[in-house]
Amino acid sequence: xxxxxxxxxxxxxxxxxxxxxxxxxxxxxxxxxxxxxxxxxxxxxxxxxxxxxxxxxxxxxxxxxxxxxxxxxxxxxxxxxxxxxxxxxxxxxxxxxxxxxxxxxxxxxxxxxxxxxxxxxxxxxxxxxxxxxxxxxxxxxxxxxxxxxxxxxxxxxxxxxxxxxxxxxxxxxxxxxxxxxxxxxxxxxxxxxxxxxxxxxxxxxxxxxxxxxxxxxxxxxxxxxxxxxxxxxxxxxxxxxxxxxxxxxxxxxxxxxxxxxxxxxxxxxxxxxxxxxxxxxxxxxxxxxxxxxxxxxxxxxxxxxxxxxxxxxxxxxxxxxxxxxxxxxxxxxxxxxxxxxxxxxxxxxxxxxxxxxxxxxxxxxxxxxxxxxxxxxxxxxxxxxxxxxxxxxxxxxxxxxxxxxxxxxxxxxxxxxxxxxxxxxxxxx
Numbered sequence: 233x234x235x236x237x238x239x240x241x242x243x244x245x246x247x248x249x250x251x252x253x254x255x256x257x258x259x260x261x262x263x264x265x266x267x268x269x270x271x272x273x274x275x276x277x278x279x280x281x282x283x284x285x286x287x288x289x290x291x292x293x294x295x296x297x298x299x300x301x302x303x304x305x306x307x308x309x310x311x312x313x314x315x316x317x318x319x320x321x322x323x324x325x326x327x328x329x330x331x332x333x334x335x336x337x338x339x340x341x342x343x344x345x346x347x348x349x350x351x352x353x354x355x356x357x358x359x360x361x362x363x364x365x366x367x368x369x370x371x372x373x374x375x376x377x378x379x380x381x382x383x384x385x386x387x388x389x390x391x392x393x394x395x396x397x398x399x400x401x402x403x404x405x406x407x408x409x410x411x412x413x414x415x416x417x418x419x420x421x422x423x424x425x426x427x428x429x430x431x432x433x434x435x436x437x438x439x440x441x442x443x444x445x446x447x448x449x450x451x452x453x454x455x456x457x458x459x460x461x462x463x464x465x466x467x468x469x470x471x472x473x474x475x476x477x478x479x480x481x482x483x484x485x486x487x488x489x490x491x492x493x494x495x496x497x498x499x500x501x502x503x504x505x506x507x508x509x510x511x512x513x514x515x516x517x518x519x520x521x522x523x524x525x526x527x528x529x530x531x532x533x534x535x536x537x538x539x540x541x542x543x544x545x546x547x548x549x550x551x552x553x554x555x556x557x558x559x560x561x562x563x564x565x566x567x568x569x570x571x572x573x574x575x576x577x578x579x580x581x582x583x584x585x586x587x588x589x590x591x592x593x594x595x596x597x598x599x600x601x602x603x604x605x606x607x608x609x610x611x612x613x614x615x616x617x618x619x620x621x622x623x624x625x626x627x628x629x630x631x632x633x634x635x636x637x638x639x640x641x642x643x644x645x646x647x648x649x650x651x652x653x654x655x656x657x658x659x660x661x
Contacts, residue, residue: 251375251398256347260380262337263351266358270365271301272498273381274491277369277410278389280547281423281484284476284516285389286366288488292510293495294319296502298363303353303378305346305370308518308542308654315353318362322353330355346370350377364500372399374412385494386413386442387421389487391429392547397577407432414442419494422446423487445490453486455479462489466497469504474511477520479558480551485511518542518653520555526660531631535641537566540657542650544574546582552647553586559643560590566641570594570619571630572648575604580613583648588614591645592638594621595630599652627656 260267274289276282283304293300302316315322330352338348350370357365367383369376391407399406407429414420414436422433424447437444445451451464459472460482474485488510492502523529523538532538541552556568568591574580584594596610605613607623614621624630627646634644646656 250344251372253375253377253380255341255343256351256377256380258341259334259338259343259348259351260354263334263355266351266354267380268382269358270354270381271357271362272384272495273365273367274385274387274495275367275369275378275381275383275413275415276387276389277373277376277413278387278423279392279394279406279410279545280543280551281389281480281487282368282387284481284484284519285387285423285488285491286368287476287516288474288485288510288514289491290316290366290510291514292488292492292502292506293364293500295509295513296500296506298500299361301357301360301362301365302368303350303357303366304368306650306654308650309658311349314349315356317356317360322356326356327352344377347377354381364495369410369413372406372409372412374409376413379413383413383415383418384498385421385491386415386418387423387487387491388413388425388433389423389484390547391425391433392545393579394545403428404432408436411436414440416440416442419443419445421487421490421494424448424483445494447483447487447490451486451490451493453482455482460486462486464490464493467493469507471508472511475514476516477522478551478555480554481520517657518650520552523660528627528631528656528660531628531635532644533635533640535566537641537643539643539645540653541645541647542653543647544578544583544649546579546586549583549586552645553590556587556590556645566643567592567638568643568645569634569638571597571624571627571634571644571646572610572614573597573599573604573607573652574610574613574648575599575602575651577603578649580605580610580648581617584614584619585617587647588617588619591619592642593634594619595624595633596621597624597627597630597652599649599655602649602651604649604651627652627659 299318307313312321399409411433454461462469496502596607611621
């Protein structure tokens with residue numbers, strides 16, 4: 233698919249984000265309502281962990297032999313990552329075909345980039361046989377473009393503060409927006425929530441008569457030395473630690489197990505063997521991912537480690553801070569240095585504060601092509617929370633600066649933005 237096609241689509245509506253369903257519902261009608269021709273849908277909302285949940289559930293379903301459509305956002309390196317058609321990233325030819333059809337049907341009427349690409353994804357899914365469709369909310373839930381599907385199951389991962397300019401400035405308001413994906417007749421799997429968020433979700437569920445399957449209520453997760461125990465009224469599983477790094481991934485993995493259990497009750501053959509295989513084979517780049525090869529890794533002295541994470545809000549900072557604390561407790565712990573860049577819509581100080589006590593130094597870099605803090609602005613935010621930080625023109629220069637000024641071995645964590653993570657993955661091959 234040519235880049236000019238995407239550029240043409242972004243000019244159809246001046247706003248990158250414009251929550252509402254009127255435009256997409258109009259275009260879907262013009263395309264024959266492909267959203268109603270999908271296989272059984274799991275619709276996933278939340279602030280943090282929804283992409284990981286989708287990755288786990290896809291891995292489990294595919295381990296059981298099912299063909300799975302997946303729609304996620306944003307992409308890291310190539311747009312095609314957003315649309316997995318029956319297990320494979322959408323081919324350039326098919327993507328160009330469905331986008332062009334949508335563009336013609338839209339007839340130059342206002343529509344956002346995310347809206348028209350969502351319609352294109354649903355069109356590709358409706359034309360290709362599959363057993364399950366996993367649809368990740370882009371932002372919020374109630375007014376999100378994806379909230380036109382008829383799910384058989386919904387899931388809400390932990391709700392925190394993000395996109396407050398669109399979703400509201402309290403957890404009650406934000407969780408209320410996320411709970412907008414709940415639908416009559418479709419059970420809801422709910423991950424770990426703060427009390428305020430849980431109350432908002434439960435209130436919406438009562439209005440609709442939606443049965444909830446909640447962590448800490450209908451099911452439990454207990455960490456263990458080698459993995460975790462999942463318990464509900466229907467099953468108890470002692471499961472291995474998932475392939476994705478970080479203690480928070482136990483919650484994400486357990487929420488996926490809860491979804492698998494609900495799907496099993498609906499007739500899917502997702503047994504413990506498939507669950508175990510999915511936990512072992514799951515892949516989700518730029519989520520506490522250790523880079524083990526490529527030019528950026530090769531540039532580091534022997535014994536150094538390079539890690540990448542796309543988290544960008546305060547809760548993500550807490551998760552990374554916890555991981556940094558665990559790293560610091562390892563025998564022969566490696567000194568930690570940060571390379572980060574962030575969008576100006578994010579709370580850089582809130583993200584960095586939990587990391588500041590564990591990092592020896594930081595380098596702030598720009599994110600080209602996006603409304604991001606300049607390295608100097610980001611350095612000021614880092615300094616406010618006690619980080620020894622300096623600006624750098626890009627990731628390569630930041631690494632060179634660390635290599636020149638630090639005694640190896642050490643650990644480098646690149647973080648702060650999925651857009652930065654995509655740039656790093658592309659640069660690293």
